[in-house]
Amino acid sequence: MSLSIRPGARLSIASKFVEDILLKKDIYHLFFGKLDPWGSTDAPESVVEVSEKTDREIRGSSIFYRRVLPGEATLVTKRHDWVASTVYDAWDDAIDMTDKKYYVLTSSFHVYKCLDNNNGATSTIEPSGTQFTPVRTADGYLWKYMYVVPVSKQKRFTSQDYIPVQRAFTDSFYNNGSIEQIVIDSPGHDYSSNDVTTLAVVGTTTSNTPADIEIGTVDAFGTITSVLVNSGGTNYTSVDYTISGSGAGAVLTPVFLGGVLQSMAIENGGSGYTAGSAITFSVGGAEITPIINSAGEILDVAIIKSGAGYVGTPTITVNVPVGIDAGTGRYPPYLTAIFTAVMLNGRLDRVLINDPGVDWPVGTETTISVIGDGTGAVLIPVIDNNQLVDVFVENPGEGYSYSELSITGDGAGASARAIIGDYDMTTDQSIVEQSAIDGGIHYIKPINPGEGYTATTVVSISGNGTGATATATVSGGSVTKITVNTWGTGYSWADVSITDVNRPEPIDEQVALETRATARAIISPAGGHGKDAPKELLANTAAISAILRDVPDLNLIDQDFRRYGMVRNLREINSYNRIDSLSSYEVVVCEFMNVIGLAVDMVLANDVGVFLVVYITGNTVHLSSLGKLTSPVGTLTQSDPTLEGSWLCMSVSSIPTIDKYSGELYFVSTEVPFTIDEQQGLIIRTYLSF
Numbered sequence: 001m002s003l004s005i006r007p008g009a010r011l012s013i014a015s016k017f018v019e020d021i022l023l024k025k026d027i028y029h030l031f032f033g034k035l036d037p038w039g040s041t042d043a044p045e046s047v048v049e050v051s052e053k054t055d056r057e058i059r060g061s062s063i064f065y066r067r068v069l070p071g072e073a074t075l076v077t078k079r080h081d082w083v084a085s086t087v088y089d090a091w092d093d094a095i096d097m098t099d100k101k102y103y104v105l106t107s108s109f110h111v112y113k114c115l116d117n118n119n120g121a122t123s124t125i126e127p128s129g130t131q132f133t134p135v136r137t138a139d140g141y142l143w144k145y146m147y148v149v150p151v152s153k154q155k156r157f158t159s160q161d162y163i164p165v166q167r168a169f170t171d172s173f174y175n176n177g178s179i180e181q182i183v184i185d186s187p188g189h190d191y192s193s194n195d196v197t198t199l200a201v202v203g204t205t206t207s208n209t210p211a212d213i214e215i216g217t218v219d220a221f222g223t224i225t226s227v228l229v230n231s232g233g234t235n236y237t238s239v240d241y242t243i244s245g246s247g248a249g250a251v252l253t254p255v256f257l258g259g260v261l262q263s264m265a266i267e268n269g270g271s272g273y274t275a276g277s278a279i280t281f282s283v284g285g286a287e288i289t290p291i292i293n294s295a296g297e298i299l300d301v302a303i304i305k306s307g308a309g310y311v312g313t314p315t316i317t318v319n320v321p322v323g324i325d326a327g328t329g330r331y332p333p334y335l336t337a338i339f340t341a342v343m344l345n346g347r348l349d350r351v352l353i354n355d356p357g358v359d360w361p362v363g364t365e366t367t368i369s370v371i372g373d374g375t376g377a378v379l380i381p382v383i384d385n386n387q388l389v390d391v392f393v394e395n396p397g398e399g400y401s402y403s404e405l406s407i408t409g410d411g412a413g414a415s416a417r418a419i420i421g422d423y424d425m426t427t428d429q430s431i432v433e434q435s436a437i438d439g440g441i442h443y444i445k446p447i448n449p450g451e452g453y454t455a456t457t458v459v460s461i462s463g464n465g466t467g468a469t470a471t472a473t474v475s476g477g478s479v480t481k482i483t484v485n486t487w488g489t490g491y492s493w494a495d496v497s498i499t500d501v502n503r504p505e506p507i508d509e510q511v512a513l514e515t516r517a518t519a520r521a522i523i524s525p526a527g528g529h530g531k532d533a534p535k536e537l538l539a540n541t542a543a544i545s546a547i548l549r550d551v552p553d554l555n556l557i558d559q560d561f562r563r564y565g566m567v568r569n570l571r572e573i574n575s576y577n578r579i580d581s582l583s584s585y586e587v588v589v590c591e592f593m594n595v596i597g598l599a600v601d602m603v604l605a606n607d608v609g610v611f612l613v614v615y616i617t618g619n620t621v622h623l624s625s626l627g628k629l630t631s632p633v634g635t636l637t638q639s640d641p642t643l644e645g646s647w648l649c650m651s652v653s654s655i656p657t658i659d660k661y662s663g664e665l666y667f668v669s670t671e672v673p674f675t676i677d678e679q680q681g682l683i684i685r686t687y688l689s690f
Contacts (some may be wrong), residue, residue: 008535010690011075014539014689018542021072023070024070026568029067029579030544031062031066032062032065032066032676033058033064033561033563033624035061036601036612042673050665056661058563058565063614064586065579068544071417074153074165076687077534077540079160082104082126085124086101087121088102088117090116090522091529092522094522105149106128107126110127110147111537113530114144115443118139119446122139123141125139127141127143131145144442145428146432146536147165149163157545161687162543165534166534168430179374179377179379180396182417183416183419185416186583206237208234208283209233209234211229211261212230213227213261213279214227215227215243215279219269222272222651224250225269226266229262233260234259236254236259236281238308238309241279241281243273243277248270248653252279254281267575268574283307285305286303286347288301288304289302292362296357296360297357297360302382303351306348309346314341314348318339329357329358330355330356330358337355366381367409368391370403371403371404374397374400374403376396377400400418432530436528437487437528439489439492440488440523441468441494443522444459444520445482445519448514449517450479450498452503453500454474457474457499458472459519460498463493464492466488469488470483496519498516542690545684545685547683547684548684559614560675561673561674561675562674563669563670564669565668568664576662584658587614587623587654588623588625589652590633590650595618597647598645600613604637606634609628610626625656631652636648636649667686
């Protein structure tokens with residue numbers, strides 16, 4: 001039995017991969033590792049055989065993860081540049097087109113599909129234009145305009161071997177160019193607040209007897225494993241909590257019954273905590289900030305903190321510093337801007353603007369500008385605790401096919417990206433898709449030219465469609481070409497008959513068969529030419545293109561890497577939830593008694609684990625666990641027994657959150673040493689064929 005995999009099946013797999021990234025059905029992370037040299041020459045392995053043992057080593061040596069973002073994945077197909085005096089293949093529904101050059105990329109980055117190659121003649125005229133019906137050039141070729149490669153994809157995904165391909169109705173690039181949303185990838189630090197005008201939430205909170213709670217037990221990393229409720233207090237509805245001490249990362253959920261605390265569910269135990277540390281509840285505390293345009297109107301209210309335990313509906317007041325003129329209301333009686341708090345279970349859920357006011361003062365220490373090919377976008381940053389926490393789209397602009405956000409101010413490290421809106425049905429490619437002719441016949445391929453034909457030769461087309469007509473070109477008694485005059489529609493099968501009333505039919509059946517002209521109708525793919533570019537151009541390859549630069553954690557450690565790869569659906573160590581963070585620096589941060597003789601890239605060990613020294617500052621040491629995560633607390637010695645030296649790890653303040661051995665490893669690449677720092681970024685471009 002023979003087995004054949006249709007190209008469409010490979011496309012389906014590649015499409016699902018890209019779709020999973022775009023819609024976050026699955027979450028993919030690039031990983032970076034292998035800090036220690038390959039050997040004396042530090043030359044990478046030429047071939048990586050990913051056995052189970054190698055898989056463990058690859059994962060164990062990884063220390064940094066970066067999520068693949070929706071705009072960093074697309075389908076691509078083989079690249080065929082149009083070159084003069086080249087014979088291109090005509091698309092044929094009866095042939096496997098996988099290795100055929102039946103479409104071209106022009107110098108203007110337009111893609112055209114060849115429907116008729118003029119009986120195998122050379123192409124001498126580069127196709128051009130964006131006509132929605134096939135166009136015949138003077139060299140006899142019939143071309144179908146498919147799409148133009150978006151500018152942003154030209155830069156990011158095009159290579160010598162591949163070009164991006166997409167459908168307008170499923171690709172977010174194709175829209176009217178408006179910016180709908182801003183995603184903050186990094187909040188940065190040390191930015192000045194724009195809040196000259198401030199809002200305050202003033203309300204009544206619950207009167208209650210305080211609960212008495214503390215951390216019960218922790219493990220070797222200071223991860224909370226139990227919470228002790230000494231007294232449940234009374235009259236609680238909702239609360240915020242703080243944990244004393246130097247730990248970080250814990251997420252606890254209080255469970256109340258009749259206003260009395262019953263327990264604290266541990267969602268994430270964090271690290272660096274100490275048993276007996278107090279957990280304190282608080283009520284109230286909502287924080288909001290206004291978003292103000294250049295006219296002093298309060299366009300929106302950003303909720304920085306929802307607070308907890310409010311009784312009834314608090315009031316919202318607007319304030320400005322002493323000595324600065326306040327604004328007024330926009331509507332009678334023009335006294336002030338007016339807001340209404342909307343509460344949910346004692347927390348501030350949203351804020352309604354009853355009067356946005358005018359002339360309310362606003363600072364301009366931090367600004368965001370849009371660099372791209374569109375116009376009109378206006379963005380307002382929201383700064384809290386010296387970090388970029390939100391961006392309000394005052395004007396979405398139009399005409400953007402790509403954008404880059406420039407954040408200026410006295411801070412550093414903030415990064416954000418614009419989400420351009422859904423598809424627009426007026427783009428060239430969307431119109432091509434909508435106007436495609438289902439079941440059209442654009443080319444009739446001669447099979448046997450025959451003999452004895454004259455100028456009275458007639459071409460007849462029969463089938464389950466309608467409207468297709470064609471004429472024959474006769475030379476020397478043979479049918480040398482058949483020109484389709486009208487393409488018709490609705491054909492899924494068609495027969496072509498070539499007859500001539502002035503041609504005598506030979507009596508001998510064999511001679512009659514050999515001298516009779518025959519031809520085959522080539523019917524358009526389902527939906528018509530241009531309906532589904534990825535399917536028609538056999539796009540069974542997915543491209544990943546990610547840019548890494550100015551990553552604070554990597555800038556700090558100044559390390560070199562020798563390996564990168566990609567993994568799907570990493571999991572969190574404690575909860576086993578999928579990791580959704582943009583980036584994660586996965587090391588154990590320790591305090592040593594001293595670091596005399598300790599050096600970066602040393603491999604240390606204790607009775608339970610092996611660790612690589614990643615970074616040293618003072619007596620603080622960053623260690624990468626080279627196996628399953630274990631505690632380095634206690635005496636550590638060099639893993640090579642022939643080398644001397646021991647160091648005392650006194651405590652751990654931070655541990656990794658990712659289970660490095662979870663998820664599915666997709667690919668790995670071995671490299672010469674490379675760095676990612678403020679001066680040197682890195683572009684990861686990978687093509688995965690299915």
